[in-house]
Amino acid sequence: AQSVTQPDIHITVSEGASLELRCNYSYGATPYLFWYVQSPGQGLQLLLKYFSGDTLVQGIKGFEAEFKRSQSSFNLRKPSVHWSDAAEYFCAVGEGNFNKFYFGSGTKLNVKP
Amino acid sequence: DTAVSQTPKYLVTQMGNDKSIKCEQNLGHDTMYWYKQDSKKFLKIMFSYNNKELIINETVPNRFSPKSPDKAHLNLHINSLELGDSAVYFCASSPPRAQETQYFGPGTRLLVL
Numbered sequence: 001a002q003s004v005t006q007p008d009i010h011i012t013v014s015e016g017a018s019l020e021l022r023c024n025y026s027y028g029a030t031p032y033l034f035w036y037v038q039s040p041g042q043g044l045q046l047l048l049k050y051f052s053g054d055t056l057v058q059g060i061k062g063f064e065a066e067f068k069r070s071q072s073s074f075n076l077r078k079p080s081v082h083w084s085d086a087a088e089y090f091c092a093v094g095e096g097n098f099n100k101f102y103f104g105s106g107t108k109l110n111v112k113p
Numbered sequence: 114d115t116a117v118s119q120t121p122k123y124l125v126t127q128m129g130n131d132k133s134i135k136c137e138q139n140l141g142h143d144t145m146y147w148y149k150q151d152s153k154k155f156l157k158i159m160f161s162y163n164n165k166e167l168i169i170n171e172t173v174p175n176r177f178s179p180k181s182p183d184k185a186h187l188n189l190h191i192n193s194l195e196l197g198d199s200a201v202y203f204c205a206s207s208p209p210r211a212q213e214t215q216y217f218g219p220g221t222r223l224l225v226l
Contacts, residue, residue: 032213034213036217041219041220042219043117043203043205043216043217043218043219043220044156044203044205044215044217045217046214046215046216049213049214051213088154090154090156092156094213100158100161100170101156101158101215103155103156103157104155105153105154105155106154
């Protein structure tokens with residue numbers, strides 16, 4: 001069965017430090033992978049997505065993610081975190097017809113001044 | 114200017130009641146979705162509705178019924194509410210031929226007492 005695992009429930013980083021949020025997936029076919037961000041009281045906003053091609057994808061707000069098939073991972077990274085990045089981040093896998101998406105349980109990011 | 118809006122934002126009700134959550138999108142999208150985010154923050158798709166075709170997730174009890182009066186609206190009606198229905202419900206929409214890109218509403222927080 002398809003599933004998405006985000007092993008870290010909470011992460012705290014200092015402003016200006018680098019960030020990596022982990023995501024592992026289980027999916028039988030070629031995955032379509034996504035990262036979303038949810039600010040308090042807001043809906044989910046798409047940060048980036050991977051379908052095929054270059055395994056390093058760039059997204060909005062300075063985020064990037066790397067698809068590693070051998071590790072079934074799609075980790076999200078940012079070289080220098082800003083206080084406004086504090087939010088909850090969700091990794092997701094979409095089925096080929098995009099009628100179903102499987103989301104992880106989210107990682108809450110806190111940013112220390 | 115809100116792209117995907119939901120009403121109400123908060124809903125507190127008693128077990129056994131029937132309630133509806135409304136969703137509207139002004140993006141001209143053809144496909145709309147309902148998701149349930151449980152206490153562990155997992156987002157699970159409930160329904161997707163593409164023009165006049167409804168795709169039902171088999172794990173959703175038939176107490177949940179989506180209704181789409183037109184392409185811009187997808188409402189969720191819930192009969193005989195149960196304690197386990199307490200969750201945050203997100204509506205989303207996606208453009209034609211780009212169903213992988215979903216725009217989410219801010220969510221409706223439902224609490225069943």
